[in-house]
Amino acid sequence: MTAVALAPTAVAPARPGGLLTGTGTLLRLALRRDRVRIPVTVAILVLMMESTYSAVASAYPTVEQRQALAVTISSNTAFLALLGPAQHPESLGAVACWRIGAFLALVVGILGAMTTVRHTRREEEAGRLELVGALRVGRLAALTAGLVTALVLVTVTSFAVAIPVLGEGADGALAFACQNLVAGLAGVAVAAVAVQVASVARTASSIAVSLLTLTYVLRAAADISDSVSWLSWLSPMGWGQKIDPFGENRYGLVLLGVATLAVGAAVAYRIALHRDLGAGLIADRPGPAGDPRLRSVGALTWRLQGTTLGTWVSPVAAYTLLVGFILDSVDDFAGDSPQMQQIVEQIGGKGALQDVFVVTIMSFVGLASGAYVVAALARLQTEETAGRTELLLGRSVPRTTYLLVNVAVVTVGTVVLALAAGLAMGTGYGIVAGTWGTSFWPIVGAGLVQVPAVLVVVGFMTALYGWVPRLVVLGWALVVWSLLVGLLGELLGLPSWLQQLSPFSHVPGYPLEDVTAGPLLVLTAIGVVLAAFGVVGFRRRDVVA
Amino acid sequence: MSTLAIEVAGLHKSFGTTHALDGLDLVVPAGSVAGFLGPNGAGKSTTIRVLLGLLKADSGTVRLLGGDPWTDAVALHSRLAYVPGDVTLWPNLTGGEAIDLLVRLSGRPLDQRRKDQLLQRFELDPTKRARTYSKGNRQKVALVAALATPGVELLVLDEPTSGLDPLMEAVFQRCVREATAEGVSVLLSSHILAEVEELCDTVTIIRQGKAVQHGTLAELRHLTRARVSTVVAGSTDALAALDGVHDLATTDGHVTFHVDNDALPQVTRALADLAPTALTITPPSLEELFLREYGDELAALEGAGTPAATR
16 A cells, blocks of 8 residues: 555655665575575585485595595596596595586586676666666666675685684685686676666576586596696686695685686676666577467467577587496595495495496486476466466467476476486497497486386376466476485484485486386376376466466 | 356356455457456456466356356367466577467467568567566467467457557457457457457456456447537536436636436537537546446545554
């Protein structure tokens, strides 16, 4: 309820305002919008760091074992590319940080970039900045608030993930925080410019993520070949590596990240000061005046979801291909270490370490696939509240068809993802090991056995959307829960029924274990029943706009 | 086919504790243009969504083109076209692609010539991505898609001209007239009274989920008073004394008053005796009708003085 004064009131003379007027208010708004997102992100990453640290501690407890590991790594190109060299085997902290560092830095960088885009260009694209810009708000306030929000996230994350290794030495932990922070600052810097250049949030995100991935590749190239080792000076991932936590601890290099941010922000501010609201440097090109192929909900769904699937398939395929390259040398790491054998036992098999590795990586692919399903099907709710579902259902489109087409496209997507992962890993392995016949199909199979578990996620999302669309976010809870159970289930000693709530806990560890049809059929059946239940709900409920 | 394109009786629909529709009645005879009037929040869009089978009625009867909009939605939708009041399109589809898709999803083939003609008439560039369209242009995309759908028997238009400029509104009105000439029925929800007056055969005014007035414009006008403006030389006392004359006011020989429709014969006779040198009798406008229905609300708003609650 707002009161509107009809009688004229005295107008106060306008207070002078600067370019940054209103930043504080916008910042509070942004932090409020992210009040769940930021803590959840931080918690997940801290748990990942904790699980890595304890895994390294139990697999390589002695200096000798870690030295053996470092030697093996230094002779393995694929590992050098993925993780970089293990520099200080004498320190457990250094090895734990090395094990996850390259990956974590990339993640923190991407998080910084995505958060920047979310609070700047996405707001602008949605037209909300127009509303805000008409208020007593400075021209640079929204950009500044977005940047500060992203900086809060990357700073908190960078320091929080160092907590698990704090016991190994405060200096090293601080250096590890700096390592992540450098990447995070660079991510924010890159995104600050990207959101000025691209007029569409998605384009800005892909520009920023591609550039960050490129810096990861530069670092990898530098680690592989001494002749181009200077390349890592061009990469924030390389700077992070040179900070060398639990080794040299060169905190000062964090200034390179600060400098990058300063340059990025300066460029962004300059463009922002001179461009129109809603405009970017990349103009929208005109498209076709019609499309004869666009004749069904299926065609539309492929068109809308196809690019989404592509953005999930390519990193998964690239990652699994790299893993395939490494796979042949995994056996080297176990050596005669009884601890490692013990881990293998724990995972539940006496087979080759290679198989354990395949199973582990494929379970991550399964989870990634689950995340894809949640993202893709949560979009149905966005479409509905935006009023586009109404536009379709106002035409001669049955509700069942609409929902099932979307479910079918996403289901095909999960199979494509699993297949792509299997084929990429099998191919990578085949190239390095030179053997195809005996290993290729089992690896592909290891990817495909994930599909029934992902189908449960499909069914769960369909049921949520069919009955209570505003609860589709619960899909993320299922995926995150499954991730935590996968990472920490055994470690935390969670009761087995809690662990079994994760559909992925029922996936057979093929090729380590044999595949039995039972669990796969049950998972598939649960997925199908849930989806059917969702369709029933969608046929009965109101379509809201 | 039924002689009624739309027949709604005693329709109720609640969202939680909000009673959006409270026993609404609405009738659209086949081949006619029905205006559906009411301020924001009166329940116009809710009614239309029930008519499209997007919302399920709590109680009451709803018939659309002789069928049940909830159970026969798909079959009925191939015989109608709908333009929402607030059009959202797929951001990375062009306007032309969205039109093609929407027409085809009605189960009808696309008539390219018809589409091109409409694009030209509405001056819409179909090659632009939908995210770059203004509100008016998004509205045009939905209008072109609706009007380009061949074989449609009913147009359901929810404030279709919000965001259109007056030139485009004229184009829209011509298009609707062409459609009705082919026998298409139209339900036009609007709060632009001039548009309804221009296009509609019948009008339903709703208020808080209930129809408060329904009839042809002529019938509704009959319910209220005509406005007379004249210039006479002599005394107007005789006129003022007549039954059915209200609010008579004289300024420098210029006389204005309201007159009940059934009192017009006596009043015109009395006027003739006064030898008027100028005379206009204006039928009540839709605006007056509308204000009469909502007059108490307006009075309450104004009477309450400065702080008025907005809803």
